[in-house]
Amino acid sequence: MARIAVVAGDGIGPEVISQARKVIDAVLPGVETTDYDLGAARYHRTGEVLPDQVLAELAGHDAILLGAVGDPTVPPGVLERGLLLKLRFAFDQYVNLRPSRLWPGTTSPLAGLKPGEIDLVVVREGTEGLYTGAGGALHRDTPAEVATEESLNTRHGVERVIRDAFARAGRRERRKVTLVHKTNVLTHAGSLWRRAFEAVAAEHPDVETEYQHVDAAAMFLVTRPQRYDVVVTDNLFGDILTDIAAAVTGGIGLAASGCINPERTYPSMFEPVHGSAPDIAGQGVADPAAAVLSAALLLDHLGHPEAAERVSRAVAAELAGRTPGAALRTAEVGDRLAAAAAG
Amino acid sequence: MARIAVVAGDGIGPEVISQARKVIDAVLPGVETTDYDLGAARYHRTGEVLPDQVLAELAGHDAILLGAVGDPTVPPGVLERGLLLKLRFAFDQYVNLRPSRLWPGTTSPLAGLKPGEIDLVVVREGTEGLYTGAGGALHRDTPAEVATEESLNTRHGVERVIRDAFARAGRRERRKVTLVHKTNVLTHAGSLWRRAFEAVAAEHPDVETEYQHVDAAAMFLVTRPQRYDVVVTDNLFGDILTDIAAAVTGGIGLAASGCINPERTYPSMFEPVHGSAPDIAGQGVADPAAAVLSAALLLDHLGHPEAAERVSRAVAAELAGRTPGAALRTAEVGDRLAAAAAG
């Protein structure tokens, strides 16, 4: 039976993660979960972000379910780099998976778009690019100061994430992969991405392909998001594009994500894209939909696609039944979703 | 009298630039213009992109007005790097100015937004960051291949563009500057940008400031673009954000831009953001609005703010009077704009 590490985290994290657990229990009874206390609260209490011992224990799990970490009192970057990015790199989570759907019952800020019209997934590289920390600074605090950031890209790292994107596209209806980069300016990395893409594409004659510069893709995600099926891109471009995709599908409040090690050599991590929302924490009014959708990604990754599908359907039905703007109770939504997914 | 070099370029470039010239002639009679044949056509004819001799001649002008260069038959990157980026770097055009307004008569793809509600300007750094070409590759076409891109940032380069942003904000009604970066991940460059921003902000107590990560800014440009006044950011983030800003204000068809050397040591360059649109070239149906708005930026830069304002007003009136979807004749629009701006 699957062993899941749960990092409920800060703010609304624990509230929404409770619902995700209910739903997992309902569709896959007997899953073993262990709680790990990480995030702003622990950092304030002990100064620790991710002790080696905890990292080693997490490694023994099949997956990690994370609520949200952070609050305004933690210095920026501490938890992001010390916890989130650390886990992505330590567990070689090279597929950062971010689906965006315009769910029934939700409204896009884009005029005239109807539920169902957007159904895309961004496969963002998660372990390379500008996220490695490479770079430095000289002559700090003088007029001669210079600072660099280095984007590192390997054929190994680029090809494996492109392979994952094509594999996912092959299982979808439209079977289309869009490579997004900036090959006209970032010529060194762009050439590597482009050649790796073409090589993998040649092995998938059944998958339609296209290339777009990141600026054009950012624009088209606003003017015609329907055109995308699977988008594969580097770490930083993926960071930006997935927030646009979330915005046009109703905001990060509904967005789920997975940081995946497809080989399952290491645990993958699943989390709602929203933050800890300290302003509404503890009131039982946070929407658990994104956390529950993240649980669906987790179930799919662990080899339970039917259970995942039931959870997604339950969320779709829940959202479709909502009155826009109406208040909700976190726990009641969780109960409804668990019942619907189990049934 | 001002001396302007005109690079009409390819596709619809010459058509829209003719209208921009008409308008400049109408508001500032006696301007001296010289045509330079650069772009895809010249590249195909002679293999040249930007001969040293031409670069030297361009340097003798007060400004450059550019239509559009490129067509699908030129290998990607040749004209971008050999012409556009080359000019930005050679002429130290460190302020890449990109205003976005939701003009009367135009529709945003965002539901419920009304003309006038978006009025922002992105001050994008134009000579540093990931655009310098720094980087390289090793073991090409082997499984061991690695490719790097380096973002170079200097206190000199960062501070001067931030100063320009604050100066512009000081002349606007809302007086607000948003710094966009990704300081939680790009810590080296992020720290430099942040400290330079704080230093300049301290000299401008009358200007409101805020900081946003680039992913959040990309999202807010979709969900609440009204919140921005002046945005200052690095070269690559600016490339992406300005296309989102253009998208939410009706598309790049109306977007104007300036690559500016504020000290006027070198000529600045003004161009519509749209491309050469080979599909509609030669038919006289291209909208010259973005080219004419670029001419307004040029006039403002050369010290003719009232003339610039008259041109902007003429464009605003023209757009307000249009029937959405109705056909237009490029030359007729140019005639109307010239008459309105002169009057």
Ligand SMILES: CC(C)[C@H](C(=O)O)[C@@H](O)C(=O)O
């Ligand atoms: C918190 C931050 C480091 C992170 C990222 O940049 O990847 C976040 O924006 C995300 O998209 O998961």
Ligand SMILES: CC(C)[C@H](C(=O)O)[C@@H](O)C(=O)O
């Ligand atoms: C053509 C390209 C090099 C250029 C850029 O990336 O700056 C363009 O996208 C722009 O925004 O002016």
